[in-house]
Ligand SMILES: Nc1ncnc2c1ncn2[C@@H]1O[C@H](COP(=O)(O)OP(=O)(O)OP(=O)(O)O)[C@@H](O)[C@H]1O
């Protein structure tokens with residue numbers, strides 16, 4: 001079945017009341033975010049999507065594919081499951097080396113050029129991590145960030161999954177800006193659960209949640225897109241400090257002033273741009 005669109009039909013929140021967002025559609029190429037405080041039900045919502053819920057989960061939501069519900073007895077051939085969920089807590093049970101793991105997955109998926117796919121996957125993953133993942137490393141020895149980077153790359157390239165759900169990738173310390181840039185090249189549905197304002201503002205729209213319910217949907221307008229560009233600058237400065245601290249440098253007055261001056265300069269450019 002070719003997936004063109006999925007629809008989320010609201011159910012009930014933790015208090016049993018209907019959700020304010022009654023429904024929304026996800027079309028191929030859409031990038032959306034789910035935001036809200038800790039414990040408000042973000043993971044529950046993407047789990048409902050992954051399970052193709054049909055009023056059979058505590059939230060009573062319904063997921064439609066191409067406008068149709070999924071029959072109760074329907075199950076995907078696991079090798080063809082259209083949804084990849086990169087979850088918040090990922091642990092591997094397999095201690096296979098990375099290269100072998102990818103090879104097995106590529107074989108199961110019936111990939112043609114397995115070697116190229118493995119290379120592409122590792123290359124994609126290594127653009128997101130600090131320290132490169134090597135083929136010989138056992139899956140269980142990867143760090144949290146390396147694991148999630150590899151899973152994202154694997155889902156996109158080898159898994160060919162049309163729908164990718166990512167639960168709080170920012171906490172794993174992977175390179176978010178690069179991740180978004182790389183992901184945008186693929187015509188898929190990406191759903192980010194995030195506390196990161198940049199990811200939220202770079203999405204097409206965001207769902208705001210509280211008390212287990214979808215409360216509001218906000219489409220990113222031109223003003224917010226401008227703000228996202230400004231936030232990138234702030235984010236870059238933070239990343240620069242992080243890099244220096246990780247590398248064992250001391251943050252002197254001179255270093256701090258230089259970064260802040262740079263930020264002030266960007267603000268001036270932003271003000272000028274806004275006028276034109
Ligand atoms: N609509 C709902 N009806 C009943 N229970 C719900 C609903 N939504 C969420 N819950 C319950 O609330 C709890 C917290 O939800 P969840 O783990 O999805 O939150 P979260 O937003 O992902 O939190 P965090 O930011 O900490 O990851 C879970 O036990 C979940 O089962």
Ligand SMILES: [Mg+2]
Pocket residue numbers: 042043044088167
């Ligand atoms: Mg969660």
